[in-house]
Amino acid sequence: MVEPIYVPVLPTTSSACSAFRDLDPWIGRRIAPLWTVVPRVGPQRVRGVCPPDDPETSEKALQEWLTKRVDGVVRAMGGRGGWLDATHVERVERGAATSLWRVATRSGLRLVTGPERDPRHQRHIADLALAGQRGLGIRVLLDQAPDEARAAELDDMVRRLCLVGSQTDLLLDLGPVTDPQEAQKTALTALDLLGTLFPWRRVVLTSGAFPLTWGGRDAWPVRLTPRLDWSLHQAVAAARPLYPRRVVYGDYSVEHALRANTADTGRSSRVLVRYTTPDDFATAWAPLDGVARAERARRGRATVRSVVDAAFFRGGGDHGDSEAERWMYRCAHGEGPQGSGNAHGRVWAGHVQHLTFVVNQLTGRR
Template identity: 40%
Template sequence: MTEPTTEPIYVPALPARRNALAAYGALAPDVRAAVTPLWTVPPRVGPPRTPGHGRPHPPDPDALALGSHVHRALAGIARVQRDRPAWVDTRHVESGPRAFATGPPPLRPVTGTERAAWQQVACAEAAAAGGDGLGVRVRPARAVSDGRWAEGVGRLLHRIAFARCPVDLLLDLGPVDDTDHGAHRLALHALELLGPLHPWRSVVLLAGSFPRTHPEGYGAALTETGRADRDLRDLLRHTTGGLGPRPVYGDYGAHDPASADRVSDTGDDAFRGALRYTTTRTFLVGEVRADRPDHHLTVRAHARDIVDTAEFRGAAYSRGDRWLQACADGSGPPGTAHPDAWICAGHLQHLTHVARELRRNG
């Protein structure tokens, strides 16, 4: 692979946490050249946030701790990006105009129709100063078919027009699954309405299908779930010919779409984790309870199950595949490490597989 142009090839929406940051930083150069992340800074405290509902979340009770949390996240993003472009969404940690923060160029701030007017203006000002543009993240309303939510996008574009900078449309469908047949129609409708509103630098279609809750059969053996987000990409490839720019594929890496909206990466139980592997059409998932004294035996058993499948691409394919192979044959870390390591390995193999697949198939 060669270095990309300004057009992104693959956009994973990732939480700005240690495991995802480490995974992106450890990607092989050919994969990094194809990946332009959308980072979301997760909340520091509080319950899970539901994006797109328009309700302001309670302010963080400790402004100093919040500032440190944001600083660490932005510094971590800047460190792993190594002067490569990415979008940064700080919706969970913005408490007011004076607290608005974004990373150094070429990190691109993100706004949206549900954001306060001060945030939209501050985002545009930061983009104008940085010179690398901004992202407009839109979550289409499934219950609204008359385009009223598209009017909100028009108002936002008018408000930020003073910045005179490139703007990317980040069309976020959130979670989709095998029964969500309306996602394809919703995506087409949104592209038809929003495409003509602006000469977008790029249009990214984000969707995720890694399971948030335990699928049926989740337990000792690996569970297989369909990759509905990938199927959506294939459908759109054949039906968006006359709707403006071809959408860039985006997903949520090897995690569920709500990951960045929670304080903990592993849900309510901080000791729950999973081994995960991405095949062409499915996710292989194995639950692990790290609070049990013999959890390392479960981890190694799941790793052996993964590497024994016909879909395993081999230890040389990525550092995530290498970690799984070492875990399976017993040459990995004693105790098989922490859930952060399992999630990191999952992101590494997923990002590598998707980026190379997109480059190969065009």
């Protein structure tokens, strides 16, 4: 087994599952995703906060929906390792029970809990992890630098659940990064205070910098947003060159860090093209509200073409680092609705290109 070098936090959407499944095998073996089950219904969840009244009220509907979601993730993983976080659905225990049991005992994935969660649900996830005999992940949400109280909270949870450090992964999650200096301070404090608390099996540091807002009534050409998640990784490595263990890099791929807190409607009224460069996220956007099919295809191709024609684009024709570049090139230079892509395909391409690029970046191939 190849030890993973990269942990992307991915939502359990069909586009993300398809993207991971379609990666080059050499790339896929070096990735261990942290899948977050998106809510089935209701408004956007607040990060780290349990709603007082759970929007999910139907055990039967959740069971049917979650079975399909988990089946898609398990098929995409093909027996490889990673994590699955069911924080948005685990409170409906009967509705989630069958799917979580399957994840724990019949896949290569490990379940996830966190210090801020209900102790009863922590215990449930820990018991499932024990049954699966692969350990579990502890996801610590870090919206600010942790203090001794946060360390004590984590220590108490580990001891109360009788977890073994060597079978437990510490997943340090900074969420959206907007201030590089504050993010670095938070990351270093977390590594020094929490990363050394137990002999963890792995320590993962993940954050997200993909932009949240775009749009308006008008299309825009390519915009560049700095990859602050990647620069944070470099800054932390430079600040702690003698850290006693390897810290695995993580990000949110080409999704905003709060994407998995929102139910997946499957609908889109825009074209959004995503592309990752060494230092930036490139995005291009066009509205589709009230647009006929032929015009939707034209706008879709034109938006993809604005990225393909940019100097940073790698590949053309049958060349490119990944199938995503090859698809984008064909889309940009084709005609008509056939092959012009849709929302699913464009998100798929963004994930495939990003995941491939990051692995190549981490291994020195890019």
